Amino acid sequence: MITDYLDVIISLPLFQTFTRDALRSWLNLYNYSIAEFPPGSTIFNEGEECRSIFVILSGTVMIQKIDSSGRYFNVGEAAVGEIMGSNVMFSDHTFYPLSTTAITNVKLLSLPRELVIKLCQVNVHFLESLLRISSGKAFLLTKRLNEVTVQTLKQNIARFLLKEADAQDTALITLPFTKKEWADLLGVQRPSLQRELKRLEELECIIVRRDQIQLLDKELLQRLADE
Numbered sequence: 001m002i003t004d005y006l007d008v009i010i011s012l013p014l015f016q017t018f019t020r021d022a023l024r025s026w027l028n029l030y031n032y033s034i035a036e037f038p039p040g041s042t043i044f045n046e047g048e049e050c051r052s053i054f055v056i057l058s059g060t061v062m063i064q065k066i067d068s069s070g071r072y073f074n075v076g077e078a079a080v081g082e083i084m085g086s087n088v089m090f091s092d093h094t095f096y097p098l099s100t101t102a103i104t105n106v107k108l109l110s111l112p113r114e115l116v117i118k119l120c121q122v123n124v125h126f127l128e129s130l131l132r133i134s135s136g137k138a139f140l141l142t143k144r145l146n147e148v149t150v151q152t153l154k155q156n157i158a159r160f161l162l163k164e165a166d167a168q169d170t171a172l173i174t175l176p177f178t179k180k181e182w183a184d185l186l187g188v189q190r191p192s193l194q195r196e197l198k199r200l201e202e203l204e205c206i207i208v209r210r211d212q213i214q215l216l217d218k219e220l221l222q223r224l225a226d227e
Contacts, residue, residue: 017125030115037102053085059106086134158225
């Protein structure tokens, strides 16, 4: 019953200019839902289609990114009052770029696209708040994803170098492709790859020589690969 959660919902900045009766009426006209997730359960996975936005009514969730090897990287946490999916649902690419998992017991208010559009039409404050929250969330997530991408790039480079050293049975490995092709495989631009290789040289664990790379410190590379 939505009545059980109205006080919590009305107290959130996104809904604070609605009256209890007005909000209850709008919610009851559409297929809203309230879902509960125990700790450790998946709320949505990266790549799933976004059909609703979620408002966290209680609990905390972890936002995660999956790298090319299937490993999860924690991007950040979201707690009571925060919104998930608003910057995806109205984009041309309506698939989640991230995954979320419940850290604690979580209750979510799910608002379908049609209801969100209607609430924007009938309440300017809701529209302005939704845009402000979505923009701020997108900025913070982009910033954090950039940090995670750099970390992931370092790990992937270290893993590749160690794997090639074992396969070629030498600490002086010959690259099986150009650096441009390597960057494409890693999903980054060549300058990003070059910067990361330069950082590894500054750590004195490799020396880059045209199409060859000399491994100087395998133990350090292994630690970087395992971070």
